[in-house]
Amino acid sequence: MANPMNLSVIVPVYNEMQTIQNVLETILAHMPDIHEIIVIDDGSKDRSAEIVSGLSQAIPQIHLIRHPHNKGKTEALKTGFTASTGDIVIVQDADLEYDPGDIPSVIAPILENKADVVYGSRFLVRRATRILYFRHYLANRLITFLSNLFTDINFSDVETCYKAFRGEIIRNMVITSHGFGFEIEVTAKIAKLKCRIFEVPISYYGRTYEEGKKIGLKDGLFALYYVLKFNVFTSKKASFAGKFLVQRL
Numbered sequence: 001m002a003n004p005m006n007l008s009v010i011v012p013v014y015n016e017m018q019t020i021q022n023v024l025e026t027i028l029a030h031m032p033d034i035h036e037i038i039v040i041d042d043g044s045k046d047r048s049a050e051i052v053s054g055l056s057q058a059i060p061q062i063h064l065i066r067h068p069h070n071k072g073k074t075e076a077l078k079t080g081f082t083a084s085t086g087d088i089v090i091v092q093d094a095d096l097e098y099d100p101g102d103i104p105s106v107i108a109p110i111l112e113n114k115a116d117v118v119y120g121s122r123f124l125v126r127r128a129t130r131i132l133y134f135r136h137y138l139a140n141r142l143i144t145f146l147s148n149l150f151t152d153i154n155f156s157d158v159e160t161c162y163k164a165f166r167g168e169i170i171r172n173m174v175i176t177s178h179g180f181g182f183e184i185e186v187t188a189k190i191a192k193l194k195c196r197i198f199e200v201p202i203s204y205y206g207r208t209y210e211e212g213k214k215i216g217l218k219d220g221l222f223a224l225y226y227v228l229k230f231n232v233f234t235s236k237k238a239s240f241a242g243k244f245l246v247q248r249l
Ligand SMILES: Nc1nc2c(ncn2[C@@H]2O[C@H](COP(=O)(O)OP(=O)(O)O)[C@@H](O)[C@H]2O)c(=O)[nH]1
Pocket: 011, 012, 013, 014, 015, 016, 042, 070, 071, 072, 073, 076, 092, 093, 094, 095, 097, 212, 213, 214, 215
């Protein structure tokens, strides 16, 4: 990778002891010179935090932050963004549904100064995708369609975990949603910013509910509520820190 020095990878973790070590090792295998990996343990009840704590003692780039109790993925990400110092920030889920080997191609348009934000899409042409629930596909299409209708930006996959940002954009965003609301909120808010947004194809190794998938119908319904809340009822001014918006003018 051209310049891995300035990358922060944010890894939210809730009960992922089966995969977390593999995820962190795979990130490092692809980007040994990475600036930092910030793991937020979101009150896991299994050995996730213990595993990460051990790795962070041996590997200086790995930082562990612990929530005393479970707060949800959006709160875990907020904690991670606040602690991040990289010029580029990307989210990596702690299961292995997304392959860290895709990160260099997701952040490439930012490194080349063509983009400010890049989403890794599971619906663009891709090499490998595990085919799973049709109803998830339909829910994703519906949520993406409605989100696009309001943002007027033609995303193919707003629910993807792989979202990469110029650090100052995500660190200055006001994030108020809960649970899995982040994906819709962040999409609405970057659309208001009128920055350069790209999509890049990624592989997807989805897991079944038996294998630990947790997102459900309730999260889908909340997504629809958040589409309205953050597109229609939230202003650009309320979406970012004031100083940041003034600097961009
Ligand atoms: N489900 C869930 N995941 C969380 C929470 N906090 C952090 N996470 C992490 O958020 C990421 C996405 O969660 P996951 O269950 O894989 O979502 P899904 O793949 O969309 O069903 C994983 O890395 C989780 O470990 C939480 O409270 N609940």
